[in-house]
Amino acid sequence: MFMNIEEIMEECVKCNASDILLVPGSPVSFQVNGFLRTYIEFIPDDEVAALVKEVYRKASRDVENLMSGKKDDDFIVQLNEKVRFRVNAFRTLGNPAAVLRCVQDNMLETISQSIPEKIIKYSELSSGLILISGSPGSGKTTTAAAMLEHNNRNHKKHIITLEDPVEYRMKADKCVISQRDIYTDVADYETAIASCLRERPNIIFIGELRGQKATEAALKAAESGMLVIATLHTKGATDTLSRILQNFPANHAESVSMQLANTLRVIIYQKLIDRIGEHGTVVFETVENITAISNLIRDRKIRQLKNVQHSNPDLLPCSMEAKLLYAYRDGKFSREVVTEYADPEYRSWSETQMKVIDMLRNSGKADEYRIGQA
Structure with a gap:
C-alpha cells in the first residue's frame, strides 16, 4: 500500500483540506478551498479499496454494511482527540469508494469569525424556523454550529442537535446539550424531532430537513415555541421554499403554506466564491420573513420572491x-465572478450596477456607491 489512511488524514489536516476523495480509477485527491488537489496520482483500484476498508476498521465498523447493502454508509472516524472525519462511503461499479470530510473542533472558533454577527445573532430568536441553504460543502453545518456555540457561551438554554452523523461535538458551557446521531441514537429524523417536543429544548438543530414527516414535525416544533435551525441542500430562498412545499401533496399546500408563513424567521443562503487572489470565500444572503415575504408564502407565489x-x-x-456588487466595489470580486453568481434574471441589472461603480471609482468615489444606485 502506498500510504496508510492515517498518514493521508494527517496530510489532509496539514494542507487545510476540507475533504479526502477515495474513488477507484481516480487519483487520491484533497478538496482545498473548493478546488481538487491531487495527492496520489497513480493508485490501483485494489489499493483504493484497501484504503476504504482501512477507514472502516479504524471506525470499528464492518465494511459489509456497504458491500452487502444498496445504500451509502455515513459514519464518523476519529483521527485524534481534536480531529475526526465525516465519512460518506458508497459503491461505484461495484467497488468501494468514500469521501471523508475533515472536522476540527478547534477550527470552529476561527471559522466563526468570518460569519457575519447578524447571522450569529439570529440564533438568539426565541422561536420559529431558521433555514440555512446552500450546496454541499458550502459550510451550512459550520454556520449552524457557530450559531449554537454562540448560545452555549452566552445563554442558559437546552439545545438538541439531530444529525446523520453528528459533525461538531459540543462541550456544554452555559447550555444543556443533547446531540443525537440519527440511526444510532434514534430511528430517524421524524421520530427524533417528534421526541424533542417532549424534551423541552429551546433550540433544535436538524442536520438536513427532508421528507414530509420530518418537515411536518419541524414546523410543529417551531409553532410550539421552539427555535428550529435546519439545513437544506438548496440554491437560494426561492428554491428552499419550493423544496419544502414540494414535500407535501397538493391537498396540504394551503395549510403548510400558512404554517411556513407563520413560523419562518429567516432564510440564510451561503455560497463559496473565489475572491481575487484567494479561494473559497463564503458569501451570505439573508431573506427575513417580513410581511411582503410571508404574504408570498401564504399565497404560494414563491417564484415572485x-x-x-x-x-x-x-x-x-x-x-x-x-453582496457581490459591494465586494466588486471593494476590489474583492472580479466582474466575471459577479456576472457568474448573480441570479440569471438580474445579471443585466448587475452589469449596469458595475458600470455605476466603475464611474464612481474613476472619480475616486467608489466608496459612495449604494446598491440600486442609478
Whole structure:
C-alpha cells in the first residue's frame, strides 16, 4: 500500500483540506478551498479499496454494511482527540469508494469569525424556523454550529442537535446539550424531532430537513415555541421554499403554506466564491420573513420572491447580488465572478450596477456607491 489512511488524514489536516476523495480509477485527491488537489496520482483500484476498508476498521465498523447493502454508509472516524472525519462511503461499479470530510473542533472558533454577527445573532430568536441553504460543502453545518456555540457561551438554554452523523461535538458551557446521531441514537429524523417536543429544548438543530414527516414535525416544533435551525441542500430562498412545499401533496399546500408563513424567521443562503487572489470565500444572503415575504408564502407565489427582494429597500441590501456588487466595489470580486453568481434574471441589472461603480471609482468615489444606485 502506498500510504496508510492515517498518514493521508494527517496530510489532509496539514494542507487545510476540507475533504479526502477515495474513488477507484481516480487519483487520491484533497478538496482545498473548493478546488481538487491531487495527492496520489497513480493508485490501483485494489489499493483504493484497501484504503476504504482501512477507514472502516479504524471506525470499528464492518465494511459489509456497504458491500452487502444498496445504500451509502455515513459514519464518523476519529483521527485524534481534536480531529475526526465525516465519512460518506458508497459503491461505484461495484467497488468501494468514500469521501471523508475533515472536522476540527478547534477550527470552529476561527471559522466563526468570518460569519457575519447578524447571522450569529439570529440564533438568539426565541422561536420559529431558521433555514440555512446552500450546496454541499458550502459550510451550512459550520454556520449552524457557530450559531449554537454562540448560545452555549452566552445563554442558559437546552439545545438538541439531530444529525446523520453528528459533525461538531459540543462541550456544554452555559447550555444543556443533547446531540443525537440519527440511526444510532434514534430511528430517524421524524421520530427524533417528534421526541424533542417532549424534551423541552429551546433550540433544535436538524442536520438536513427532508421528507414530509420530518418537515411536518419541524414546523410543529417551531409553532410550539421552539427555535428550529435546519439545513437544506438548496440554491437560494426561492428554491428552499419550493423544496419544502414540494414535500407535501397538493391537498396540504394551503395549510403548510400558512404554517411556513407563520413560523419562518429567516432564510440564510451561503455560497463559496473565489475572491481575487484567494479561494473559497463564503458569501451570505439573508431573506427575513417580513410581511411582503410571508404574504408570498401564504399565497404560494414563491417564484415572485426575487422580484420582491429587489424592490424592497429592506431586503435588497441583503441579497446575493448586493453582496457581490459591494465586494466588486471593494476590489474583492472580479466582474466575471459577479456576472457568474448573480441570479440569471438580474445579471443585466448587475452589469449596469458595475458600470455605476466603475464611474464612481474613476472619480475616486467608489466608496459612495449604494446598491440600486442609478
